[in-house]
Amino acid sequence: MRHVRRVLLSVVAAVTLLPAVAASGGARPGGCDDPIAPAPIIALEECDTPERIVAKAVDVVPAPKQIAWQQQGVIAFTHFGMNTFTDREWGSGAEDPASFDPPGLDVEQWMRAYRDSGAKLVMLTVKHHDGFVLYPTRYTRHSIVASPWWNGDPSRDVLGRYVRAAREAGLRVGIYLSPSDGAEHPHDWHAGYVRDIRAKHEAGLPLSTEERVTLGDGDRAPGGHGRYGNGSAVVPRTIPTLVPGDDRADEVADGSLPSFSFAADDYNAFYLNQIYELLTQYGPIDEFWLDGANPWAEAGLTEDYDFASWFRLIERLSPGTVIDEGPRGFRWVGNEDGIARESEWSPTPYTADPENSYGQEAIIGGWPDGATAEDLGSREKITDPSVRYLSWMPAESDVSIRPGWFHHDDERPKPAAELVSLYQRSAGRNSLLLLNVPPDRSGRIDDADVAELRAFGDAIWHTYRRNLADGGGAPALTDGDPTTGWSPPGGATTGELEVQLGGRRTFDQVELGEDVTAGQRVERFAVDVRRGDRWVEIGSATTIGLRRLLVLSEPMEADRLRIRIQQSRGTPEIATLGLYRAVPPAAR
Secondary structure, eight states: OOOGGGOOOOOOOSOOOSOOOOOTTOBOOOOTTSOOOOBSEEEOOTTOOHHHHHHHHHTBOOOHHHHHHHTTOEEEEEOOSHHHHHTOSSOOSOOOGGGOOOTTOOHHHHHHHHHHTTOSEEEEEEEOTTOOBSSOOSSOSSBGGGSTTTTTOGGGOHHHHHHHHHHHTTOEEEEEEOSOOGGGSOHHHHHHHHHHHHHHHHTTOOOOHHHHHHHHTTTSOOSSOSOTTOOOOOEEEEESOOOTTOTTHHHHHTTSSOOEEEEEOHHHHHHHHHHHHHHHHSOOOSEEEOOOOOTTGGGTOOOOOOHHHHHHHHHHHOTTOEEBTSTTSBEEOSSSSSOOOSSOOSEEEESSOTTTOOTTOGGGTSOTTOTTOSOSSSHHHHTOTTOOEEEEOOEEEEEESSSSSSOOTTOOOOOHHHHHHHHHTTTTBTEEEEEEOOOOTTSSOOHHHHHHHHHHHHHHHHHHSSOTTTTSSOHHHHSSOTTOOBOOGGGOSOEEEEEEEEEEEEEEEEEEEEOGGGOOOEEEEEEEEEETTEEEEEEEESOOTTOEEEEEEEEEEEEEEEEEEEEESSOOOEEEEEEEOOOOOOOO
């Protein structure tokens, strides 16, 4: 869904008129002998030695909202929209709005299924790349309001129902708002694009995904106002931009609703207005997901996404929101397989200021080798000469329960056992599992998906509900408090901890966690059990972070355990020790 290979990114150079948002603890350049202040964002200086850069990495710490977000474990993603009804993964923006017609929309059923999976947060695709919007926006015709299904009934506001149902179910709420928007193609450009595609097709040449869907809808014009990449001037704009008969006019006039000034072109003003609607009408929002896809660049149409302004508006309206690739936010793990790296670092290097940069591509300020690099945070990467900042940027691992992101009748869900394995390799590797479960055309989640979600959630709950190390000789590691634990004496960066388990325990998973309020430090560790008069290593890995699961090849029985921290950037602060015996998903 990220379409990484097709991304072409840039940041609008115009100066925003919005007052700058404080860096919330971000450290700015100073002397190379000055004390290092812990912060989510720390600037590097020309005089910094590699040793000082590593010391700075030790003091890159999460903002409180990042810690709260990282503790979610599983997030449910809902891909639902025009593609659900056209049986596509990618839309053109020229679809007939009448196609959107879920006869039995049951958002409450979605939430029951998501809660059964163990998800703590749910996120809806409010607008995918086709531009069709799932709430009654004031700024485009291409929305549910244009569908006969809407029929003037405000209870059919899909996003509104989603938010209410989630909160009633005790779930946090996130939104995905695609920056790429086929409905906003300039109409003259689109007509020429269609002619070129038809000529290409008639010549027997292969078509891209974007070209195939555009050809399929070629007799229809895009559903929006032609704002995407239209070459409009960057000029002062007021957000919200009031429309004729705007129901917010009085509240904006008396200051009950805030207003902001930006310099923006037509499309960035449109996107800012949608951000404003979402956060003032449906907030608070816990997660805001976007991406940098510019999918029509090869055909000559690009839009300069003003990430800096978007980030600032989100932070002004909803300071508790964590933003995809934004400052004090989170990052895409780099694949769509739901699998985090063996070495997954939350402190990551930036080549430009994270306050104003979208992180996925090095060309505009992200990681030196891009989002998909196998190594994002090692000593080698953070001391790369191109790096200018270090930023706490934890990973989110996305995957769909089905082969596609939208529901297709001919696809089947992944079995619960596979979901458990993905959980271990995402939530168990200092990441979160973002699991997409798409509703079908009827407006419900398929019974087969529901069954696998329930089996997955039950297996996770039964496996981790009881810590077999509890009651042993390390109460500070098993008390559930992520800020209590163990460190090697004397401020050492390596050390060993022996733990009496209070009896023989049989387990096949070992959990370790660092106190990430003090940063992420461990670079290599091993775990041993006592066999007679000697220690036997049963597992090892590199990073720990908030949570690391060592999944053993077979169950182990032991009454004594040893944790060896073999390499660390600073004094390690181990906060969690857990021992578990896997409970497999129930056979169905």
